[in-house]
Amino acid sequence: MAHYHRDTECIHAGYQPGNGESRVLPITQSTTFRYDSAETLGKLFDLEEDGFFYTRLGNPTLDAVEKKIAALEGGVGALLTSSGQAASLISVLNICHAGGHVVCSSAIYGGTFNLFYKTMHEMGIDFTFLPADCTEAELEAAFRENTRCVFAESLCNPSLVVTDLEMFAGAAHRHGVPMIVDNTFPTPINCHPFEFGVDIVTHSTTKYMDGHAVQVGGCIVDSGNFNWKNGKFPEFTEPDESYHGVVYAERFGNMAYIVKARTHLMRDLGAQASPTNAFLLNLGLETLAVRMERHCANALAMARYLEKNDKISWVNYPGLEGNRYHALAEKYMPNGSCGVISFGIKGGREAAQRFMDHLKLASVVIHVADLRTCVLHPASTTHRQLSDAQLEEAGVGPDMIRMSVGIENIADILADVEQALAQV
Template sequence: MSETLGFDTLQVHAGNRPDPATGARQVPIYQTTAFVFRDADHAAKLFNLQEVGYIYSRLTNPTVSALAERVAALEGGAGAVCCSSGHAAQIMALFPLMQPGCNVVAANKLYGGTIQQLGNTIRKFGWSAKFVDFDDLKAVEAAVDENTRAIFCESIANPGGYITDLDAIAKIANKVGLPLIVDNTSASPYLCNPIKHGATLVVHSATKYLTGNGTVTGGIVVDSGKFDWSASGKFPSLAAPEPAYHGLNFHAALGGMAFTFHSIAVGLRDLGMTMNPQGAHYTLMGIETLSLRMERHVANAKKVAEWLEKDSRIDAVTYAGLPSSPYHSRIARICPKGAGALFTFAVKGGYDACVKLIDSVKLFSHVANLGDARSLIIHSASTTHRQLSPEQQIAAGAGPNVVRVSIGIEDPADIIADLDQALAKATA
């Protein structure tokens, strides 16, 4: 699909061709485990990566491939790989880069589950993470050492909606010769294109805005195709002989598609974190209206944040779309179409008032999710960020007096009315 097509066109047509067998206009759900080979020679070439095609749905599936192509087109990437969840996407992104003893430099303002994954779980692989305030550029560069293999951040950080200066972080990544991985879940490719700002890899939880209706768990990794994996000798999985494929050097053989092919041929083959075709189909449907939904999400979030900021029952609002936000100046450069619809607000009365607020909403759904068409609310300190220390919670923007909201596409007056009545009960 041509890069010259507009976003609204790509979100409908990228990866979507009439089915060659039936002429079906919409991408079919290829609900099959395996694919029949033409003959023995065809099978051998597929397994030896000499020919591109379908073998087994753990590796590739036409429905899932259509989704990968569409998201790669929207992000401006060379290729993409779909997997079972956003967390799986993060592991898939790191898997070809890391070796035991290696580390990743990560922002301290991240989704609590990501801090848990990078701070604790990856240690079981012999990997580690260094968490740094990414607004302190000198600290980011100072954290990099000879064993660092990637720099990781979110474009719009969850839960506070903080906008990362991707240009500045990419400049550091280029200086030290490391790939920059950006989680673009909270922004979606409609609001932010990390690759244009220097990102090497972009990860998504397709569970959120891409699908947009709370029906799918999925993840996607998009590769820019621009990083030189052979330059430093630090990435042998991509730029050294691969024993499983008779010494194939992925980067030498496949160039800008090395990461994508490795993630399928090795990552999905051995880790098995595969997206199912029905999930891919639902996400394809959701993406068709992504720009329309994001425009409404942003417009509603701005109205709700402005109302909250003026309310005497609120101590602070973190929405970057407010002129009072320290991140407001980054919108025009990083997220020119809006600051997203995810943010937090601090309630007078602290922890107890937040809990009462959560229990008093009627229109809002109290769920551990974001990016739904519905407005969602959660108290991060007691749920998504509960496993963190109090200091980590505060650093991540999820202190005990803070509530996170994901503003939906309902009538904004109804969203505000629900918060109004719930705050009245919470602060009485």
């Protein structure tokens, strides 16, 4: 296939029908696949041949969508998971075990923070959390001898801090470890982390990639650029006895990381996406580029409106010229960031709740980043498990409202916000 622009690859990458075959990606709704000989099936189990034999490890529908997302991110391979949480878990667990350590941005999605802070800590993995806008010296000081990776979000949810990807990736590489970035909010349409030294990208495909709130999913994408033979990662250079001694770095080269994530962790954890969900995700991906353009235009118009409203105490959106992260956004997301903005209403938490209660077009929902405008109060929902100190470190104040601006006509969205503010 020729190398096309990303908006074209949204439609065509991953699946090319042959003569007389379905033009639309088919749903292969089957758990298993038939072979003519036990020898062939044995070779598949030993990773000596490529092919589908059980949907937990691979399926034609999933494979096509994985190839599309890998093409959009510019990676060598991808793995669909059952949720964004599963993608975050597997991306780290693939290279970090009990006794290991991770340097992590504190301004990450609340659910991811809890996964790392509680569940993975209970698994024996230690995390050092530091601000996403930390200095390079602060970042360097966080590394330890047992550090295995660095994790951050390209555009943090919901604080909208733009991470300095080159600085974080540079520090990771100086310490011989990979940089993992959750690229959910800007998507590969607006941010290309691999071009700035990032090694692994994750997504909650539930958000903009789907765009219609019809499936829960996640994805891990491997750049293929990290050197797993640098002496720090024996899981790639020593035999895996559960696969009769396969050495991932030797057998699979620059795809070692994503192959191990699939054949080891997906095999054992079973957090696979369903073929039907992959089909629905693909439909969303086909319109991702045009939707992101509308989301960003609407969000910028909303942010500018709120900036001038005397009932609003502050507005945070990287597209605003006066925003503290505007320069980084111009560097890493020159065509726009996403449709999510955050702001505070004078009067604090009570005023924020009154505002949300009077919205008519916009919905109050936990979800974010689909085509419908919606709002949320993060401190009492997605981040409610965090302490006050952790909320402050994550950039989530008690007055913060997260608004995911949809693709409705911007005049209708603005009118809805205006009438709700009149009730505050």
